[in-house]
Amino acid sequence: MTTPEPDGSAPEDAARVHPDVARAGAFDQPYTYDVDTRAAQIHDRFGDLEPGVETGEVVGVAGRLMLRRVQGKLAFGTLQDSSGQVQLFATAAGTPGFGEFCDLNLGDWIGVRGEVMTTRRGEVSVRVDDWTLLAPTRRPFPDKWHGITDPDTRFRQRYVDLWVTPEARRTFELRSRMVSAIRRFLEDRDYLEVETPVFHPIPGGALARPFETHHQALDAQLYLRIAPELYLKRLVVGGFERVFEIARVFRNEGISTRHNPEFTMLECYEAYADYHTHMALTEELVAHLAEQLCGTTSLSHGGRPLDLSAPWRRATLADLTSERVGEEVSIHTPLDRLRTLCVDHGVPADDSWGPGKLLLELYEKTTEGDLWDPTFVTDYPEEVSPLSRRHRSEPGLVERFEGIVVGRELCNGFSELTDPTVQRERFVEQAGRRDAGDDEAMVVDRDYLRALDYGLPPTVGLGIGIDRLVMLLADVGSIRDVVLFPTLRPEPTDHGAD
RNA sequence: GCGCCUCUAGCUCAAUUGGUCAGAGCGUCGGACUCUUAAUCCGCAGGUUCUGGGUUCGAGUCCCAGGGGGCGUACCA
Structure with a gap:
C-alpha cells in the first residue's frame, strides 16, 4: 500500500519509480530546444547515401530515446519523434558528456545537434556533437520489443501506448x-x-x-x-x-x-x-x-x-427483410403475422409496438448484421x-x-x-x-x-x-x-x- | 444489466496432477567493449503471485466474496 502525495502526484515508492529519480529531481529543464529537422526528413533527404559518408549538414533533432547500444567508446541510440525514428551516433572523443549520454534511460527526452552521417554499416545517423536532456523519464518505460499488451494500461496510459505501439x-x-x-x-x-x-x-x-x-x-x-x-x-x-x-x-x-x-x-x-x-x-x-x-x-x-x-447498393428495408425471412413483409403486413415472424426469429416483441417498430426490429435482428x-x-x-x-x-x-x-x-x-x-x-x-x-x-x-x-x-x-x-x-x-x-x-x- | 474468460517483477511471459517454483528475457543498477541494429558478455537488485476469506500438512495453482480488465449479449451509433 502506498500513500499518495498531497498533490496527488506519484508516491516516492522505490519499487515503482525509476531508480534514477534523484537525478530527475535535480534536473534543470531547459525552456526551449532549437529543432530544425525531424527524423523522417533525415531519411527523405539522406536515405540514399553510401556507408561512411559525412554530409557536412548539421541538424537539430529532438524526441525520446527509445533504444540504446553502448559499445565502449561508441554509443548508438534510436531517437523517436512524431515523424519516426533516426539513429544517433555518439563517440567518447566527439560527444560532450559522453558518459552521461550513455547513462540516459530509455524514454528520456533529449535534443541533439550534429552532422548527418552514415555509419560503416550504412545507416543514416545524426552524430551527437551536442545534446541536452529535455525531460527524464521518472518511470521505467515498457519493454522495448513487446511494448504494452494489457488493454487497460494502453487506454489509461495512452501517453505511453502512443510511444510503444x-x-x-x-x-x-x-x-x-x-x-x-x-x-x-x-x-x-x-x-x-x-x-x-x-x-x-x-x-x-x-x-x-x-x-x-x-x-x-x-x-x-x-x-x-x-x-x-x-x-x-x-x-x-x-x-x-x-x-x-x-x-x-x-x-x-x-x-x-x-x-x-x-x-x-x-x-x-x-x-x-x-x-x-x-x-x-x-x-x-x-x-x-x-x-x-x-x-x-x-x-x-x-x-x-x-x-x-x-x-x-440501395434497397428498401421491407425488401431486404422480405428477402431474409422468405416472405413478403411490410408495414402493411397484419400485426399478428409480424409478431409471429418476430417470435419465429427469436426477436422479442413488445405488445405496445405497431407494425413499423415490429418490422424495424425484425430487420435489425435478422438482416442488418449480414449486410457486409x-x-x-x-x-x-x-x-x-x-x-x-x-x-x-x-x-x-x-x-x-x-x-x-x-x-x-x-x-x-x-x-x-x-x-x-x-x-x-x-x-x-x-x-x-x-x-x-x-x-x-x-x-x-x-x-x-x-x-x-x-x-x-x-x-x-x-x-x-x-x-x-x-x-x-x-x-x-x-x-x-x-x-x-x-x-x-x-x-x-x-x-x-x- | 447478464454470461464466459482473465489478473505472476517496471514491461513481455514461465512455473508437470496442489509439493523449495516464485523463475526467464528486456529494462534498471554495477562492470567490460571504437560501427551497433531487440548489440553482446559478466554481476547485483527487484514480487504481500489484484484484495480478503476458506479448504489442506502444504495454495500462484482448488473454493467463496470483492475489485480491475477483455470478449459475447442487451440498449444504441
Whole structure:
C-alpha cells in the first residue's frame, strides 16, 4: 500500500519509480530546444547515401530515446519523434558528456545537434556533437520489443501506448487526417462548419438516454447533447443553407467494442435537397476518404475484403427483410403475422409496438448484421422516425436511409420533416411513450417547433459516426482503438498515481 | 444489466496432477567493449503471485466474496 502525495502526484515508492529519480529531481529543464529537422526528413533527404559518408549538414533533432547500444567508446541510440525514428551516433572523443549520454534511460527526452552521417554499416545517423536532456523519464518505460499488451494500461496510459505501439499512433494520425479531409470535402461543396451547444435544456435529435447535469447560476437542469440535429436545422431556418458540425455527443448507455459513451458524429444539412442527394454525398465522401487515406477503395476489414467504391447498393428495408425471412413483409403486413415472424426469429416483441417498430426490429435482428458490402437501406416506417419527412409515394413510410457497412450502421439520413404541425404530433406521440416509461423517447421541443413555424425549406440531413468510419478505414475491431481516451471505470483515488 | 474468460517483477511471459517454483528475457543498477541494429558478455537488485476469506500438512495453482480488465449479449451509433 502506498500513500499518495498531497498533490496527488506519484508516491516516492522505490519499487515503482525509476531508480534514477534523484537525478530527475535535480534536473534543470531547459525552456526551449532549437529543432530544425525531424527524423523522417533525415531519411527523405539522406536515405540514399553510401556507408561512411559525412554530409557536412548539421541538424537539430529532438524526441525520446527509445533504444540504446553502448559499445565502449561508441554509443548508438534510436531517437523517436512524431515523424519516426533516426539513429544517433555518439563517440567518447566527439560527444560532450559522453558518459552521461550513455547513462540516459530509455524514454528520456533529449535534443541533439550534429552532422548527418552514415555509419560503416550504412545507416543514416545524426552524430551527437551536442545534446541536452529535455525531460527524464521518472518511470521505467515498457519493454522495448513487446511494448504494452494489457488493454487497460494502453487506454489509461495512452501517453505511453502512443510511444510503444506504432499501430496506435498510426490509427490516431489517420483519424486526424480523416477529420481534416472531411472538412475540406464539405467546404469544397459550400458547407459551412458551425458549433452548436453541448448543453441542451431539452435532449433531442435522437432516441437515447442523456447525461444530466446542472447549472448553478441558472439553477437549470441541463443535458449533454445526444445529437446536434435540432440546432443544425434551426440554422437552416436561419438561412445557412449548407451546414455541418463535427460534434461530440453523449449517450448514457452501455459500453462495448462499438460503443463509447461519448463519440463523434458528423452531421450535415443541405437545403433544397432530399435523401437521394445525401446518399450520393455519403458514398462519394466515404470513397473519397478511402482513396485519400488508404490509397484505394478496395480495403480489407477483419481479414475480409471490403469495397467502398460508389455507387452503393440501395434497397428498401421491407425488401431486404422480405428477402431474409422468405416472405413478403411490410408495414402493411397484419400485426399478428409480424409478431409471429418476430417470435419465429427469436426477436422479442413488445405488445405496445405497431407494425413499423415490429418490422424495424425484425430487420435489425435478422438482416442488418449480414449486410457486409456498403448498402443504403431506405424507406423506414414513420412510426420509428419522428424527425423524418413522409415518403412522397409510400404511405406510412418516411424518406430515410441508413448506410450499413460490415453489418453495422455507419450513417443515418433523411429528408427532413419540415411541417410544424406534423412535427408537433410526432413530439406529442413520443412524449406519450416517455410518460409510459420509455426514457429514450423524445420530449416536446417548443422552440424547435417555433423555428419550424418560421419555415424550414426542403432539406436533407445526414449523420455519420466518425469513430466507426475510422474503425473501418483503419481496420480495427474496437472503438477503443480509435478513441484516444475511452471511457473507463475511474481508477480508485486512494492509491495516488501508480 | 447478464454470461464466459482473465489478473505472476517496471514491461513481455514461465512455473508437470496442489509439493523449495516464485523463475526467464528486456529494462534498471554495477562492470567490460571504437560501427551497433531487440548489440553482446559478466554481476547485483527487484514480487504481500489484484484484495480478503476458506479448504489442506502444504495454495500462484482448488473454493467463496470483492475489485480491475477483455470478449459475447442487451440498449444504441
